[in-house]
Amino acid sequence: MDKTLYNQDYYLWLDTTAQLLKEGKFSDLDVENLLEEIVSLKLQERQAIREHLTIVLSHLLQYKYQSEHRTNNCRLVLFQHRDELDQYLNDSPSLKSFFREVFDECYDTAKRLAAIETDLPRETFPPDTPFKLEQVLDTEYLPE
Template identity: 45%
Template sequence: MNSALYEKDYYLWLQETADLLEKGKVSELDIENLLAESQGMFRTQRQALKSNLRVLLLYLLKWKYRANKRSKSWRSSMIEPRKQIRDSFEDSPSLKNYYREIFSLSYQDARELATAETNLEIETFSINSLFTEEEVLDAEYFPDENIGSDASDRHEVFYD
């Protein structure tokens, strides 16, 4: 396949690439651009997971440390990233390993964001995550609302 097609008509390039793969005509593939696309999709999946985790941790921190400012919109702001992460795990179970890898760094990023959004000193927010990897993904978990409940008693957890 002509690699110029990739630059000229991306959609047509995708169609022809899929057609060549379906027919097993590997030698005719535009390998360079196919590799670039594959690597881009890989990065996109990881970036989306990291972004959703960071946002979710930010709202969990705000929920915990700004109890007097809690609102329905904050609660609903935690639903979407949880769903996005769950969907990512359903589509790509191996992303669970990446989730474990980035959890601590994402928490540190969320501390910085929480400082900027709340005007509280960064030292206000515990340096170590107050939330477990499982709690963060638990659809029913909201800090300080689950006192005395066991994570295994709560509803759906998206992480195994």
């Protein structure tokens, strides 16, 4: 396959690559760019886990520590991002270990986001997450 096709017409490159794979014409593949795309997809999946987890943790903190401002929008955001996390983890169970691995790191970011959103000092929030992994994923769980 012409390696310049990747830069000239990405969609056509994808279509051509899929067809070559389907036909078993592996020697005709643009392996360098195909490998780059696969690695990129892996990174995108991991980044999506980080983003959704951080947003869920941030909104759980907001819900818990600013009870006078609880809104349906906050519950909606929690549901949507938990649902996304659930889909990622069900589609790719191997990402569960990554989810556990970045949990504390995402909590640290979530504290900063919650402090900005609520105007509360970051010290308002506990140094370690008050939420269990199961609670974060439970669409029914809301902290009191």
